[in-house]
Amino acid sequence: MIRGASDKLDYPVKPSFARTYQAGLHILTSPHSPLSPAQTRDRVLGARGVLFDLDGVLTPTAEVHMSAWSRLFTPFLAEHEVKPYTDADYFAFIDGKPRYDGVRSLLASRGLSLPDGEPEDAPELETVCGLGNRKNKAFNETLAEDGVSPYPGSLRFLDAVVAAGLQVAVVTSSLNGQMVLTAAGLRDRFEIVVDGVRARAEKLAGKPAPDTYLFGAELLGLTAAECVVVEDAESGIQSGRAGDFGLVLGVDRGVGSAVLFEAGADTVVADLAELLPLTGSTVSSSSTANGVHA
Numbered sequence: 703m704i705r706g707a708s709d710k711l712d713y714p715v716k717p718s719f720a721r722t723y724q725a726g727l728h729i730l731t732s733p734h735s736p737l738s739p740a741q742t743r744d745r746v747l748g749a750r751g752v753l754f755d756l757d758g759v760l761t762p763t764a765e766v767h768m769s770a771w772s773r774l775f776t777p778f779l780a781e782h783e784v785k786p787y788t789d790a791d792y793f794a795f796i797d798g799k800p801r802y803d804g805v806r807s808l809l810a811s812r813g814l815s816l817p818d819g820e821p822e823d824a825p826e827l828e829t830v831c832g833l834g835n836r837k838n839k840a841f842n843e844t845l846a847e848d849g850v851s852p853y854p855g856s857l858r859f860l861d862a863v864v865a866a867g868l869q870v871a872v873v874t875s876s877l878n879g880q881m882v883l884t885a886a887g888l889r890d891r892f893e894i895v896v897d898g899v900r901a902r903a904e905k906l907a908g909k910p911a912p913d914t915y916l917f918g919a920e921l922l923g924l925t926a927a928e929c930v931v932v933e934d935a936e937s938g939i940q941s942g943r944a945g946d947f948g949l950v951l952g953v954d955r956g957v958g959s960a961v962l963f964e965a966g967a968d969t970v971v972a973d974l975a976e977l978l979p980l981t982g983s984t985v986s987s988s989s990t991a992n993g994v995h996a
């Protein structure tokens with residue numbers, strides 16, 4: 703069953719999570735102890751599926767997105783004579799969210815608002831959808847011009863988890879998910895792709911709500927506790943945490959590990975190759991006792 707963001711408190715809460723979060727201290731206290739690489743490998747190998755975010759996890763498309771957002775908002779904010787757009791705005795207000803939600807958040811940060819409009823709005827229109835579509839046009843142009851290659855470490859990690867018998871899926875907010883996967887030569891590697899198009903069709907709430915990841919797990923025939931979520935965005939980590947997934951693995955591509963830990967990551971790596979080779983430790987039985995199959 704897929705639940706809405708509003709009833710996420712109904713999710714079963716792991717004891718370590720409960721101690722920190724039920725006290726209402728989740729932002730102010732340091733997060734649960736990060737897992738060591740060996741513990742992380744054990745938790746991955748103890749899982750049955752891995753749900754990969756796309757942009758910034760499998761492909762360096764976060765940079766293409768950042769550049770496209772900047773090409774949209776730099777002139778737009780200058781025209782409206784408000785604080786100029788910076789890359790920090792991308793991480794604070796846009797990263798990982800569905801496109802139109804990102805537009806709304808950024809506008810709100812400058813005390814601006816626009817009518818929503820319609821998803822079919824032309825990129826020239828001054829509506830939330832029009833601006834979002836303007837950004838998408840810039841993104842498509844950059845992707846077509848420059849192409850994209852997967853992160854080598856992510857590709858090796860993907861190979862390793864598949865070789866270990868785990869199922870894999872992609873869960874991305876992007877409406878361009880299929881195009882990016884194809885451009886990166888990864889389309890044939892994933893039978894299950896929950897992208898922005900699918901999320902909209904299924905009426906799923908976007909990240910940071912857990913719904914798209916839960917839907918991905920369901921399509922794999924797995925529970926959240928049996929799955930690893932791999933994310934590079936604060937909103938995506940929150941999504942994995944809210945869904946109470948077996949392991950929430952952060953990849954720091956610029957957000958900063960402290961932010962990802964605060965959002966609920968169990969562990970953070972700079973590159974997924976840090977977890978290779980993906981072999982279990984001799985203490986796997988004790989380190990997984992409270993882990994994926996808890």
Ligand SMILES: [Mg+2]
Pocket residue numbers: 755756757758759764798933934935938
């Ligand atoms: Mg991402």
